[in-house]
Amino acid sequence: MDEATGLEGRVAIVTGAGSRGDGIGNGRAAAVLLARRGARVALVDSVPEWARATQTMIENEGGSSFVAEADVSDPASCSSCVERVVERWGAVDILVNNVGVGGPAGDVVEVDPEAWEQCLRTNVTSMMLMSKYCVPQMRQAGGGSIVHVSSVAGLIGGHPNIAYPVAKGAIIPLTRAMAAQHGADGIRVNAVAPGMVYTPMVATSPGMTEAVREIRRGRSLLGTEGTGWDVGEAVAFLAGDRARWITGTVLTVDAGATAGRRDFSPNLSRERQPA
Numbered sequence: 001m002d003e004a005t006g007l008e009g010r011v012a013i014v015t016g017a018g019s020r021g022d023g024i025g026n027g028r029a030a031a032v033l034l035a036r037r038g039a040r041v042a043l044v045d046s047v048p049e050w051a052r053a054t055q056t057m058i059e060n061e062g063g064s065s066f067v068a069e070a071d072v073s074d075p076a077s078c079s080s081c082v083e084r085v086v087e088r089w090g091a092v093d094i095l096v097n098n099v100g101v102g103g104p105a106g107d108v109v110e111v112d113p114e115a116w117e118q119c120l121r122t123n124v125t126s127m128m129l130m131s132k133y134c135v136p137q138m139r140q141a142g143g144g145s146i147v148h149v150s151s152v153a154g155l156i157g158g159h160p161n162i163a164y165p166v167a168k169g170a171i172i173p174l175t176r177a178m179a180a181q182h183g184a185d186g187i188r189v190n191a192v193a194p195g196m197v198y199t200p201m202v203a204t205s206p207g208m209t210e211a212v213r214e215i216r217r218g219r220s221l222l223g224t225e226g227t228g229w230d231v232g233e234a235v236a237f238l239a240g241d242r243a244r245w246i247t248g249t250v251l252t253v254d255a256g257a258t259a260g261r262r263d264f265s266p267n268l269s270r271e272r273q274p275a
């Protein structure tokens with residue numbers, strides 16, 4: 001086990017902790033890393049067999065976890081899920097709101113209004129709902145840590161569809177407002193905003209060819225694609241006590257994609273740059 005991270009013995013809930021097949025999604029990676037550092041992890045997913053695969057990975061490393069089937073877009077399902085965790089382990093110290101779906105295609109003219117509503121419900125309302133039932137537990141324990149998984153799509157323009165970036169963007173004020181509202185209770189609330197991460201969701205999305213992957217790499221300052229592990233590391237850091245003085249922040253995990261462009265002024269040589 002790693003040297004003390006403040007995760008030892010903590011009770012963590014990770015939503016969307018499953019992932020298709022053997023692939024490493026952001027939630028699966030976060031769950032495995034939290035467990036590796038000593039947390040007991042409730043693996044929440046609407047597809048229990050995907051979460052069970054994560055559980056097997058954790059068991060193989062000697063960690064502690066259980067599968068809690070739930071649909072995080074449904075209030076009753078969220079409430080009963082948190083209840084099950086508290087019944088089992090007596091507390092909730094960490095909540096990772098990771099569930100996110102691509103949502104419907106189209107700009108504002110084309111998008112289907114019902115599919116838009118469903119996208120916001122699954123991507124944003126779910127985070128409010130899970131927090132609604134976890135915050136009282138954290139208050140009772142004298143503190144806690146919540147990490148929301150946003151996206152660079154919520155920080156900058158350029159996404160082809162309207163629903164996904166709006167939903168991911170809404171997670172930023174959610175994070176800051178919650179950090180302000182619950183700081184006095186010792187509850188930290190932060191977000192990670194992943195960039196071009198190659199997870200099973202991305203690998204199986206239509207049109208994901210090697211050429212597209214090359215374009216994705218080119219969008220980052222490092223010229224590489226990330227993995228679920230890169231996101232999981234950021235989540236595990238923010239979740240634990242090493243981040244004890246960090247709240248209300250949005251940590252981009254994007255190889256610099258939102259910091260700037262490699263070819264910002266391709267027409268200017270270094271010599272001709274103004275001082």
Ligand SMILES: NC(=O)c1ccc[n+]([C@@H]2O[C@H](COP(=O)([O-])OP(=O)(O)OC[C@H]3O[C@@H](n4cnc5c(N)ncnc54)[C@H](O)[C@@H]3O)[C@@H](O)[C@H]2O)c1
Nearest residue numbers: 016018019025026045046071072099100151194197199201
């Ligand atoms: N992959 C990327 O490039 C990327 C980039 C930026 C942000 N993100 C965000 O990271 C998060 C995880 O993405 P991923 O690529 O690892 O996804 P993934 O599809 O591999 O995993 C998501 C999991 O969430 C579960 N899930 C979906 N709806 C649910 C619901 N209503 N209730 C409970 N579980 C549900 C799925 O069953 C799945 O196991 C999402 O919030 C996504 O928006 C991903």
